[in-house]
Amino acid sequence: MKLTIIAHPNAKNPRVETDLLGTLHVYVNAPPLEGKANKAVVEALAEYYTVKKSAITLLSGHKSKNKRFEIMGI
Numbered sequence: 001m002k003l004t005i006i007a008h009p010n011a012k013n014p015r016v017e018t019d020l021l022g023t024l025h026v027y028v029n030a031p032p033l034e035g036k037a038n039k040a041v042v043e044a045l046a047e048y049y050t051v052k053k054s055a056i057t058l059l060s061g062h063k064s065k066n067k068r069f070e071i072m073g074i
Contacts, residue, residue: 051074
C-alpha cells in the first residue's frame with residue numbers, strides 16, 4: 001500500500017490524525033534534523049497500522065513535510 005502523509009515535527013502531542021479530505025497527518029516529538037523526524041514518523045505509522053517498522057519504506061519527501069511511504073503487508 002502506498003500512502004501520502006503530512007509530517008509535523010516538534011509537536012507537543014504525538015498522534016496520527018486524518019483531516020476532512022482524508023489526508024493523514026503524523027505529529028511527532030522529534031526535530032527535523034538528521035532524519036530523526038523521519039524515523040519517528042515510521043515508528044508512528046508502524047504502531048498505527050500494527051506492522052513492523054521494517055515493513056515501512058520512505059519513498060519520497062526525505063526533506064519535506066509531504067512524504068510518500070510504502071507499507072508492506074496491508
